[in-house]
Amino acid sequence: MLNNIQIYTKNCVKNLQNTKICNFPAMNDVTSRFLIIYEYLKEAKVVSNIKSFATELNISTSLVTEICKKRTNAGMVPISNLLARYKDIDANWLLTGEGSMLKSSGSTEANINYKELAEARLEIIALKDEKIEWLNKELKKKKGL
Template sequence: MNDLLPRIKELLQWLGIGPAAFADEIGVARPVMSHIVSSRNKVSLEVVQKILSRYPDVSSGWLLVGEGQMLKDLAPLINDKKKDDAESTPTPPLQIEKSELRDKPSKVQVDVHDKDEVPPKKERQSRQLKKVILFYSDGSFEQYDH
């Protein structure tokens, strides 16, 4: 467990949270995490166990000794991609797909913007008011019959 701090900081950055929120997430006191991040204290085995318990996708080998990828599921994906690269063209990155989606209006947006008419409201059944009851904060009430 030598020099875990850079990997913990990388994990914090990847998660997009600060030390206090991370401490809350893994179930340790905020000062414990603050002291670890400021290099005042070293990471304890308990903290490592809590990180791995809360984030099961984080590779224990990566966290403990810096071997492999941060996430467990990345290794099979990378190996499969290397095997498939010779046989198929790679898929575009997810970021490109997201930007393409932002540029194209959805069907709902097109339908709403293309039609100038308002859909007709359902006709209400013939109703008549029969009774109104007003309740007051002191427990009293008034009733009006029509």
């Protein structure tokens, strides 16, 4: 029986008379969620394209292309690399679809923009420098009296 069947593509099986027998689903749920994460990261401008996403995950561009074109499913390497690289992605959601895509943080402090903190710190340092300069001038005036 199996001798009469040939694989036409990864998603389609045809018999020797070239009649389509079955059309397999193009991708599994985990791969669908993997692609949702890719789109989310593109929208957030974390990655710009397939190549940058593949580089971030330390996998080949061709593998990500095949996943995006729904020719192959995301395997263990892309999934584990994704979870290792993006710590805020919830592994439970990726694997089961339960919960939300992003981990919920126990406090809002985890979401603070560190660039803003650095800028605020520099501003405070500049204000302290101004105050020190002013105090030194006042001290010189008092010594001059």
